[in-house]
Amino acid sequence: xxxxxxxxxxxxxxxxxxxxxxxxxxxxxxxxxxxxxxxxxxxxxxxxxxxxxxxxxxxxxxxxxxxxxxxxxxxxxxxxxxxxxxxxxxxxxxxxxxxxxxxxxxxxxxxxxxxxxxxxxxxxxxxxxxxxxxxxxxxxxxxxxxxxxxxxxxxxxxxxxxxxxxxxxxxxxxxxxxxxxxxxxxxxxxxxxxxxxxxxxxxxxxxxxxxxxxxxxxxxxxxxxxxxxxxxxxxxxxxxxxxxxxxxxxxxxxxxxxxxxxxxxxxxxxxxxxxxxxxxxxxxxxxxxxxxxxxxxxxxxxxxxxxxxxxxxxxxxxxxxxxxxxx
Numbered sequence: 001x002x003x004x005x006x007x008x009x010x011x012x013x014x015x016x017x018x019x020x021x022x023x024x025x026x027x028x029x030x031x032x033x034x035x036x037x038x039x040x041x042x043x044x045x046x047x048x049x050x051x052x053x054x055x056x057x058x059x060x061x062x063x064x065x066x067x068x069x070x071x072x073x074x075x076x077x078x079x080x081x082x083x084x085x086x087x088x089x090x091x092x093x094x095x096x097x098x099x100x101x102x103x104x105x106x107x108x109x110x111x112x113x114x115x116x117x118x119x120x121x122x123x124x125x126x127x128x129x130x131x132x133x134x135x136x137x138x139x140x141x142x143x144x145x146x147x148x149x150x151x152x153x154x155x156x157x158x159x160x161x162x163x164x165x166x167x168x169x170x171x172x173x174x175x176x177x178x179x180x181x182x183x184x185x186x187x188x189x190x191x192x193x194x195x196x197x198x199x200x201x202x203x204x205x206x207x208x209x210x211x212x213x214x215x216x217x218x219x220x221x222x223x224x225x226x227x228x229x230x231x232x233x234x235x236x237x238x239x240x241x242x243x244x245x246x247x248x249x250x251x252x253x254x255x256x257x258x259x260x261x262x263x264x265x266x267x268x269x270x271x272x273x274x275x276x277x278x279x280x281x282x283x284x285x286x287x288x289x290x291x292x293x294x295x296x297x298x299x300x301x302x303x304x305x306x307x308x309x310x311x312x313x314x315x316x317x318x319x320x321x322x323x324x325x326x327x
Contacts, residue, residue, distance in 0.1 A: 001111070001237055002026040002069045006052055007074030009036025011181040012115070012171060012222060016071060018042050018179070019226035020233065021139055028065040030058070031074065058103040069111030069236060070104055071229060072097065075144075078185055079119070082141035093144035097151055104252065105159045111236040112152060113229065116165045118218075118248070120146040123284040130290040131167070131246055138282050153244050162239040164232045165326075166326040169218040169250035169289045171225055173309035180316020181222075187257070188310060191264045192317045196324050200272035201264065203257050205279030208286075214257040216286040218250040221304035221312075225249055231300045250289030251302045260306065267310045268324070 003020060006012040008029030013036065021042045022028050029041060032051040041047055046065065050057035052074050061067065075093045076082065081088040097114075120135045137143045149165045156163035172188050172204030174180035184193045206213040214239060228249050235245065237270040258274065265271040294300050318324055 001068040002028065002066055003069045003071055003233060004028055004030060004061060004065070005071045005073065006030045007036065007039055007072075009033060009040055009047065010073065011179070011183070012225065013073045014040035014174055014179055015222045015226035016073065016229045017327040018175065019223070020327065021045060023230055025230070025233070028061060028067065029199045030061050035183070036205060037182070045222060052100045053092070055099050055103055058100055059107070062103055062107040062109060067107070067109055070100070070109060071113045071115075071184040071233060072100060073115040077117075077141060079139050079141045081142070082139055086140040089144050090141045093141075094147050094151070097148050101151065101155045102165065104161070105155065110241060110254055111233070112156065112161050113164045113166065113233055113236060116149055116167045116246075117142065117145045118167050118169045118287060118289065120149065120167060121287070124287055124299055127286070128252065128288055128290040129248065131248060131293055140202065149246065153260045156244055156296070158243055159249045160241040161242045162241055164236055165244070165246040166228065166232060167246070167248045168225060169220055169248065169287070171222050172219050173221040173223065173227070173304065173312040174316045175223040175312070177316040177319040180301055180313055180319075182320070187260065188202060188264065188313050189317065191261065192268070192321075195264075195268060195270040195272065196321050200275045201261050203261065203274045203276050205283065206258070206266075206276045207279075210256060210285055212256050212258045216254040216256050216288065217311055218253060218288040219255055219260075219306055220250050220302060221309050224302040224304055227303075228294070228300055231298045245297060247294040249294065250291055252289055254286060254288040255306050257258050260310075262308050263306055266321070267307065268314055270324070309325065
């Protein structure tokens with residue numbers, strides 16, 4: 001098979017491209033390079049610069065590279081930005097997916113893996129969030145991901161596609177320094193950014209009903225996430241047409257924000273007492289994945305722990321910010 005990876009030059013996408021090609025899968029990447037970096041891609045993987053919003057470009061990639069399956073990661077993904085720019089998020093994430101699926105159906109491609117998010121659950125009130133939990137997203141980003149799932153499944157049933165929707169929990173780490181996340185939108189790089197500026201990491205809310213009062217989250221190493229994509233893609237390759245698999249991707253282990261801050265201090269050597277600020281609207285006290293379904297369906301489990309995530313992320317951050325070295 002040949003897999004089209006949309007958004008394949010991005011942080012997660014490049015890890016998926018490396019995992020799939022290292023396992024012998026053929027891949028081509030479509031990326032508009034709004035946040036992607038061409039140098040992240042494995043040698044020999046073709047890169048087409050363009051957007052899933054451009055039907056002519058998508059048609060050309062599918063036909064020109066004899067694509068037989070799609071891994072769709074291209075999307076806007078910042079929660080706060082989605083609240084400020086909902087029209088942009090629905091256009092990029094929902095209309096873009098519509099254009100892509102129309103092209104996929106027309107080209108006769110029958111395998112489609114969709115990058116979803118735990119944001120579809122909203123603020124879950126349960127110790128472990130299973131795939132059967134109510135989906136009640138609280139921001140436009142999560143809404144576009146849930147709408148995307150509905151669209152993917154409907155297209156699969158109507159047109160005979162085998163589909164999968166992967167609900168990521170909190171992604172962190174890097175398989176190599178050059179593949180590290182360059183954004184400062186997630187909690188670990190946000191901690192690193194504060195440290196680099198000589199400031200204490202911030203914790204938003206320390207009065208939650210958790211053991212130490214801070215939010216608890218499920219963190220998954222991006223290399224594990226990429227491995228999960230490979231496992232699901234190979235499952236799709238032998239799945240009956242019209243079938244769907246929707247699974248959480250996490251570790252099933254909760255880590256509090258304060259515990260994470262402690263690990264960051266230990267790994268980096270920069271020990272600051274975190275500053276506690278008011279809660280942010282919409283933050284759940286706890287969001288930890290149930291991972292029973294993917295383990296049962298695929299025999300897949302995560303391999304890396306939180307210290308691995310922090311250490312690998314710090315290696316990438318330090319390579320770009322040498323001033324952070326502890327002397």
